[in-house]
Amino acid sequence: MAIFMTLALVASTDSAGLSTAFYSSSCPKLFSTVKPIVQSAINKNPRMGACLLRLFFHDCFVNGCDASLLLDDAPNFIGEKNVPPNKNSACGFEVIDQIKSAVERVCPGRVSCADIVAIAARDTVGILGGPKWEVQLGRLDARATNPIIANISIPTSKASLNELILRFSGAALNQRDLVALSGAHTLGQAQCYNFRKRIYNEDNINNDFAEQGRAKCPKTPGSGDAILASIDAETPTVFDNSYYKNLVQKKGPLHSDQQLFSGGQTDSLVKTYSESQESFFMDFVIAMLKMGSINPLIGPPFGEVRVICRRINPLF
Ligand code: HEM
Structure with a gap:
């Protein structure tokens, strides 16, 4: 049965300051840009939906949903991708890159990578037969990662x-x-x-x-x-x-x-x-909305809208 969730309590702005209408004037074509790319990635590789949904979890559980997971390792910069449980396991980064490039073409510099991860996870669930819901948006992207927290906070298959x-x-x-x-x-x-x-x-x-x-x-x-x-x-x-x-x-x-x-x-x-x-x-929709509101970055100076999801923006 198709379920479309319009929970009264999440109709616009949530307690974390996120809103379903965040990009309605700054990027009205956002959703129609993202969904076909998610759909075509799943058509090419049916497992890709799983990858995209998991990215949201592994991003949100490390200091909130701030796209820190997407940052590549670089000289003097250790990302979260190469620590357990992400190393040789997390997938879907190329699809996020593809979505980000397409979104940059329609509304340059507006939409955060963190929000793109949230929309891609939501679209995946709907495309694969799950519930559909309005996603809360307005997060910024982090300028830092936390590999140590990534290793500690994301539970493993051994967990009791x-x-x-806990x-x-x-x-x-x-x-x-x-x-x-x-x-x-x-x-x-x-x-x-x-x-x-x-x-x-x-x-x-x-x-x-x-x-x-x-x-x-x-x-x-x-x-x-x-x-x-x-x-x-x-x-x-x-x-x-x-x-x-x-x-x-x-x-x-x-x-x-x-x-x-x-x-x-x-x-x-x-x-x-x-x-x-x-x-x-x-309950899945309620919990996804709650997970999406963990500690969001919604203001400068610590957050930004990255131009490329894999790298923080240059300062000058
Ligand atoms: C409750 C604690 C959780 C634990 C201990 C856990 C652990 C794992 C493990 C061990 C794998 C297999 C990884 C591999 O072998 O490479 C996995 C895969 C996966 N996890 Fe979780 N997970 C948890 C919660 C979640 C949540 C909350 C989500 C998303 C909302 C999620 C989404 C997924 C998906 C979709 C896959 C399959 C990914 C793929 O095919 O590449 N997991 N998880």
Whole structure:
């Protein structure tokens, strides 16, 4: 069922100072410029939607959604791309570059890279069958990165339920947000090194599912580490609630995912979402809006609208 969310509380400006109408006069063609590029990137490579959605999460969890993730390493400048969990894993940067170039052509110097990441994530979800919503905008781009925080704040596949709850509460996101946002794992793929321990060493896993995983991912660490498996084995390129159905059947390939349904306080919500795609979609939108409002940069002197998403603007 197609859901278009127009939550009354987010109709225009949110408590973080972001607004759905931010570019309505400064860049009226913004949305019609971004969406076809996201669509065509997904048409070329169906996994690209997963990449774009994940970029938003990995950007927002490190000092807020400020496009710090997009900055390349340079002499005397360490970015966030090459620290775990981004290194050899985060993807979609070229598509953001493509969108930014197109947006610069229609409204030069107006639209931040941070907002482009937010719009691309939103468009991805809608294109792949998920809910549609109005996105809050008006963020600026950072002039600095924080690789150490990136390494600490973004949870890994080893995380326990308590750790996940802690990391999300550090970003002012509650347990409901955690469970709803994790539903993003209805899309995309994970590398063998991220699910090896689960398929070889854990008990709370469906036997046939573990067997299928073992056929792909060798037991010995270091061999086949980068071999990919879909996180949602059922419908990896459709944004639906099958992720939760999988968890209920103990078919989550990541330890961190299965933690959400392992006898703890989030079990009942996983069950609810597995039975009601509508509830999942509603809560996912709310949580995406909350995640998008983490600590936004909305004024100088620390923020800017970058000309190229991979580099801070030159000072002169
Ligand atoms: C709850 C804590 C989370 C943990 C521990 C986690 C961990 C992971 C891991 C380990 C992977 C596989 C990476 C690889 O093997 O290269 C992954 C992939 C992914 N994650 Fe998460 N994630 C979390 C939350 C989120 C959230 C909140 C989103 C977005 C809203 C998200 C979106 C994705 C997507 C779409 C993929 C697939 C990417 C691809 O195919 O390239 N994740 N995540």
